[in-house]
Amino acid sequence: MRLVFAGTPEVALPSLRALLESDRHEVAAVVTRPDAPSGRGRRVERSPVAALADEHGIEVLTPVKAGDPAFLARLRELRPDLCPVVAYGALLPESALAIPTHGWVNLHFSVLPAWRGAAPVQAAVRHGDDITGATTFRIVKALDAGPVFGVLTERVRERDTAGELLARLAESGAKLLLSTVDGIADGSLRAVEQPEEGVSYAPKVAVDDARLDFGTPAAALDRVARAVTPDPGAWAEFRGERLKLGPVLPxxxxxxxxxxxxxxxxxxxxxxxxxxxxxxxxxxxxGKKRMPATDWARGARVEAGERIS
Structure with missing residues (x-):
């Protein structure tokens, strides 16, 4: 099957590697977000997906918007049978969705219809879910509402951060996506509509959402801190300045x-x-490096009665 893969961050790499290593499919091109400034030096860098495609000599498409006429024209020229998607990071208009013969299939890191949206893993940790997982589904106009091809489940461990949980799901999800593409190719897999019950949403987590509120119970504070680790990172204020915090322990x-x-x-x-x-x-x-809390407290000479807010 001829594929055009869409994805941007590191979490998409296991899926792209699985498709590249398959002898049943051809990855003709990848679609990814445009090169962007990164790191302290704000150097313009390729996305992880673009960098991997470069290593394999695969064409990289970086439209500012997926509805750009030049991009749509090139996608038609590529004539993909299917477009697998993992964390692409941009909306796909119907003009793009209509081009591949079998549509666009997304790997989403929740058990749909729970936690539709940009931050499903963070939501699962923040809300104390015991079980989460990943779902492959056909992309439709409505957000993460398309019919489902396959599902896997994953236990949320007691001390999981969102980053740790997402890393595991990226690996297991890559196998799910590959089996979904295989099933679509040989005609053995049919999508099933999502149930109307159990829908929940997980919008993108902003920096303000990562501020820890010490007026809440310890268990809730712990979940929030783990949910925003590593991105965007938990924080609070001390002596009027922002203090970045790793996970906390009740x-x-x-x-x-x-x-x-x-x-x-x-x-x-x-x-x-x-x-x-x-x-x-x-x-x-x-202006400082990350360090154990005891080292920070000694260096800051924290006095009795001082507070973090």
């Missing part, structure tokens, strides 16, 4: 700390919440 033994109040011990740094305190993990002050 502490069971009793400590009488007000929400946000800091207690520095020899081997850990505790912060009060609405329930039990949490122990800070890694901390990064403005």
């Amino acid at each position: 502490v069971e033994e009793g400590h009488d700390l007000a929400p946000g109040e800091i207690k520095v011990e020899r081997k850990r740094v505790l912060v009060g919440t609405a329930t039990e305190p949490v122990a800070l993990g890694e901390v990064q002050a403005q």
Whole structure:
């Protein structure tokens, strides 16, 4: 089957590699987001998907919008049978959806119809889901609402960050996507409409959404911190400046700390919440490197009664 693969970040690479290694399909081109500034130096860099395509000598298409006439014309010239999609990062207009013979098939990192949208893994961690997974479905105009080809499930581990969970789903999801493409190619797979019940949405997580509220219970604070690790990263304010925080750990033994109040011990740094305190993990002050919380507290000379907000 002749494929044009659409994807942008590193999480899409396992799927692209699986398709490239298959002897049943040809990846004729990839579609990815345009080169963008990255890192402290703001150097313009290729997306991970574009870089992998370059290594394999595959044509790379980088439309600003997927409805650009020049892009649509080139896609028609490529005559793809199917366009697999993993984390492409842009909306696909109906003019693009109509070109491949078998449409566009998306690998989405949730068990649909739960957590439609841009941040399903973050939502699963934030809301304390026990089980999540991945789904392959045909893309339609409505957001993540197309008929389903296949599903896998994955247990959310107690200390999973969104990054760790997504990495596992990217690997297992690549196998699901390949089997879906195989099934479409040989005609053995048919899509089934999603149920109307159980729909939930997971919009993109903004930086403001990653601010930790120490006035909430420790369990909720823990989930939020893990849900935004590594991106966009948890944070709070200390002495009027932003403090980046790694995942925190609820502490069971009793400590009488007000929400946000800091207690520095020899081997850990505790912060009060609405329930039990949490122990800070890694901390990064403005202009500093990430470091263990105890090292940060010693360097900052945290005084008794000071708070994080």
